[in-house]
Amino acid sequence: MKKTIKLMSALVLILCISAFTMNNSDFGGYKVGDVAEDFSLKNIDGKMVSLSDYKDAKGFIVTFTCNTCPFAVAYEDRLVELDKKYTEKGYPVIAIMPNNTDVKPGDNMEAMKKRAKEKGFTFPYLMDEGQKVYPKFGATKTPHIYILEKTKKGNVVKYIGAIDDSPRNPSGVKVKYVENAVDALLSGKEVELKETKAIGCSIKV
Template identity: 65%
Template sequence: MKTIKLLALFVAVGALAAFTTATVAGYKVGDTATDFSLKNVDGKKVALKDYKNAKGYIVVFTCNHCPYAQAYEDRIIALDKKYSKQGYQVVAINPNNPEKQKEDSFEKMQERAKAKKYAFPYLLDEGQKVYPQYGATKTPHVYVLQKTAKGNVVKYIGAIDDNHEDEKAVTQKYVENAVDALLKGKEVSVTETKAIGCSIKA
């Protein structure tokens, strides 16, 4: 009888774990992402719907302190410079809890955006409500969204490219390839890769 009860307990815990994982798994390629409204470094709220003429978005979960995020910072700036004029707006979101990581406070975000002359919004995920919806786990973690009649459809999830250490050694530019394909009306060939970076500080 004990064995049966123990087995039942394991099954119940397993089912709960599976349910929990599914709940926080976030978006998959093909899902429609809901909009958000978050505070930008200029103090104003920003939502995806604000970009009336956008064809899509490059949503990047990133931050100040993470060395991986720092390594990719100039590449994120370059993505915005290249694609914002073509209709794909970069939207950077800091998902970290500033109480856990002081370098990711709103004030530090403002300093970073000013120092690096960000031309794109750098938003604070206050209350950490948006990143779990997406399923982001790292900084940086990228989601390429295509604006369609039914909403913003997720077309790519993962890393910016295949070499965080050396930009010159990159052989696969995942985000660029995805956006280029979408701009040409083609399917994205690589829709998901593993995001490499620091874990999000909840």
């Protein structure tokens, strides 16, 4: 019996370590340097939104987020600030809600509309209806960030991961991953830190 318990404990530990060390490419999603496909998703205002709608954009800060995850909620104000800071510079925030709303009814369209109004979202808040977009990106968490740069080849992935190094506490931020990456792109420089571990709730399927 003790031997069985030890084996089970070892298996759980291995699975936990594997989950912690997996990166985006382990889930079949985009890697840094890949060209992201465009999409057409419904916004909270009922209109369909695509990346191609943004004729003057230099790139995008795409975030997979939701209403019900505490980590996503903790980042809402920071997303608004990112959009305010970078939209005029050519890098708007595009928020996508990827969860299955049968599993998480608190993430349905009506709840999305209510949350966006309460928080004063300045960016589109799109529903990944049918959950067709997030698997292409390889997103696994809410929030999960993808910075895309518009090029002649298309929208090239330049950064994948977390917004910053303080998921729960905005006052504890020491490294602003997204801001550093976008600032580098705006300066015509290479993004130094191209991938970090996204911290948040698993996407509900």
